[in-house]
Amino acid sequence: MSSPRVEVIERYCKGCSICVEFCPTKVLEMDAFLVKVAKPEACIACMQCELRCPDFAIKVFKD
Amino acid sequence: MAFDYDKYLRPGKLPHIWCPGCGHGIAMKGLIRAIDACGLEKNNTAIVSGIGCASRLPGYVDFNTLHTAHGRAAAFATGVKMAKPEMNVIVVGGDGDGTAIGGNHFIHACRRNIDMTYVIFNNSIYGMTGGQFSPCTPTGAKASTTVYGNPDPTFDISKLAIGAGATFVARTTAFHATQIDKLIAEGIKHKGMAVIEVLDDCPTTYGRRNKFRSVVDMMKRLKDIAVPVAAASKMTAEQLEGKVLTGVLYKEEKPEYTQQYAKVIAKAQGA
Secondary structure (H helix, E strand, O other), X not given: OOOOEEEEXXXXXXXXXXXHHHXXXXXXXXXXXXXXXOOXXXXXXXXXXXHHOOOOOEEEEOO | OOOOHHHHEOOOOOOXXXXXXXXXXXXXXXXXXXXXXXXXXXXXXXXXXXXXXXXHXXXXXXXXXXXXXXXXXXXXXXXXXXXXXXXXXXXXXXXHHHHHHOHHHHHHHHHHOOOOEEEEEEOOEEOOOOOEEOOOOOOOOOEOOEOOOOOOOOOOHHHHHHHHOOOEEEEEEOOOHHHHHHHHHHHHHOOOOEEEEEEOOOHHHHHOOOOOOOHHHHHHHHHHHEEEHHHXXXXXXXXXXXXXXXXXXXXXXOOOHHHHHHHHHHHHOOO
């Protein structure tokens, strides 16, 4: 199975940083008030970011 | 993707108006997942709201939606349900809309035990109009109209709903994202008035004035104050100081209003 893919829809992201804080493997980080996928290979597809994003801005694809 | 929200959203409406980190978005996702889990048909579902931040929700979702007068969501929803008893009626609104301006409609919808699901997004403040205190603003907290601290005691929405006669009452928080959809789904399946209180955060008008350093701080507070009902029964009154109970707080079976009213119609028509 290939590693999960995290997609940030920048047009929806408001930079609240909830996803960055609750990601257990620090895949995401803040970059100029928006979220950036910094370490995609570390993603374990726990879906915490997708679940907690208030803005429908994150999607995690398992394969 | 864990869940495809797009099929329930109106195209071109996002991004929504809610501020960065507002818990309403998390609660809205929970509501959509709950509707999906219950398999409700779009054409047979009405989502009704009043005025306020939370009441903007019907604009984003692709169902039959009503955006009505301030506080009057329960009254309009009652009308929809009486006219079309087979329709699934869901009401959304904030704490100010539901318990202050619409307090009367809210308690009487509870009293009648009409079959609807009322999801209250309790962010402890009137967010949209500039951060005035609501009946759910904690005592001592600051709002734009209580700059020296709020002297009022606080409404407990869930206790109010139970006291007024709602037959399914549950509470959760925006932190407990997966619990939101489970409780709302249970409320939708319940035959009678279901009230689900979702505690969430208003970083812009509440957090800023009450020394929360970030949205994440507010989310962590929600995590800290929540105690599941089962765990609370083993805790002392001292340990429960400042905590709120989460989970299903009350459930009972009682005659439902539209069914009772149908009997009145049958009687009046000489059946």
